[in-house]
Amino acid sequence: MAAAQQYRAETASFMDWFTQRNPGEPEFIQAVREVAEVVVPYMVDHPKKGYREAKILERMTEPDRVFIFRVPWMDDRGVFQVNRGYRVQMNNSIGPYKGGLRFHPTVNLSVLKFLAFEQIFKNSLTTLPLGGGKGGADFDPKGKSDAEVMRFCQSFMTELCKHIGAVTDVPAGDIGVGAREIGYLFGQYKRIRGNFTGVLTGKSLTYGGSLIRPEATGYGNVYFSREMIEHVDRGLDGAVCSVSGSGNVAQYTVEKLNELGAKVVTVSDSSGFVHDPEGIDSEKLAFIMALKNERRGRIKEYAEHFKCQFFEGQKPWGVACDYAYPSATQNELDLSDARSLLDNGCKGVFEGANMPCTHDAVAFFHENNVMYAPGKASNAGGVATSGLEMSQNKLGLSWTREEVDGKLTGIMRNIHQQCVKHGTLDGKRVDYVKGANIAGFEKVAQAMMSQGLV
Secondary structure (H helix, E strand, O other), rough: HHHHHHHHHHHHHHHHHHHOOOOOOOOHHHHHHHHHHHHHHHHHOOHHHHHHHOOHHHHHHOOOEEEEEEEEOOOOOOOEEEEEEEHHHHHEOOOOEEEEEEEEEOHHHHHHHHHHHHHHHHHOOOOOOOOOEEEOOOOOOOOHHHHHHHHHHHHHHHHHOOOOOOOOEEEEOEOOOHHHHHHHHHHHHHHHHHHOOOOOOOOHHHHHOOOOOOHHHHHHHHHHHHHHHOOOOOOOOOOOOOOOOOOHHHHHHHHHHHHHOOEEEEEOOOOEEEEEEOOOOHHHHHHHHHHHHOOOOOOHHHHHHHHHEEOOOOOOHHHHEEEEEOOOOOOOEHHHHHHHHHHOOEEEOOOOOOOEEHHHHHHHHOOOEEEOHHHHOOOHHHHHHHHHHHHHHHHOOOHHHHHHHHHHHHHHHHHHHHHHHHHHOOOEEEEEHHHHHEEEHHHHHHHHEEEEOO
């Protein structure tokens, strides 16, 4: 009891300090709280490591630097437009900053600091030499022409190129930044710098990209969920699964679940979700990919085409399923959604997006023995394969699809093993939040201690 009281008191003290230091940044505070609730007790229990005296967590939650810049561009009507661009370089103790660029109207400093902080742990878990960073802009590529997106990307990179490099900071894609945007960004960097280098990942195969990179986040989440499910003597074959989102992560989550014998019955977008009780097979998935990647349409068209039900303005968490894969955006699954999932027989939730479950929802899953995989572990496949793309660029080689997929499978299995090592409670019960946070923290903390007060 005394130890538990000390844990709570020290965690509360840290969070009071941190919240006062970062007012008005709820997403960042939420992400740090999840880590602090695990890491502060760990530091208390291991005083000889010296992490508290060295203020490792305080230093880890303060970005190395933050760049905020104006992004002026011209739309197709000849009208001047201005957006705000960001790059958060959070921690490079174990390697160059690595993390995606997000183009979305909701982008702000709190969102990017939360994502960059999560990236520290996620990258550490991959065992690859990658630090944590994140960036983006409050630009919305939806409804923009290719020419408008190109002009914006060129303006954005004109400023960003001053702060990134192949051994300094290597951005990738994220929400709103796909193959099209990466191509325009890479072209402008090359034009300004005058060299051809692996400064971005997620590139097309024609100029240094890696096989499996587009699929990696979705595939990796399914590989991780398979490890978790098999750890408790179950399997994915025949399981009914609910997936949110219909973008890159959701698409390849559906594809891999199908390959492993599961049946996916939902996908969604910001307008609502579709429920297809017969399952979203490969033919239906091809329709979704064409709809979202080429025509940039709404998921309601799927329901109209395949004669199934569309639920406008709703989320898919009220549908009966064995496993749920939230793959859209942060905080999309709240406490009421968590209760609905449990009531409808859900046995596990595996995050494909970054922090899609609220703090209350995660606590509910733990209280009710619902398997829960935090995104920093389960969706690390994307950055892991970005790291593999960086390796291929440095070597001047292109690995086969089988080679990259094999490495990805091995990385996700290794992350699961790290979580089990640090998060096993009793018998086969594993707290994956605890396991992922301690494993990710320990590697970075040791590197920071070794490198001195920098």
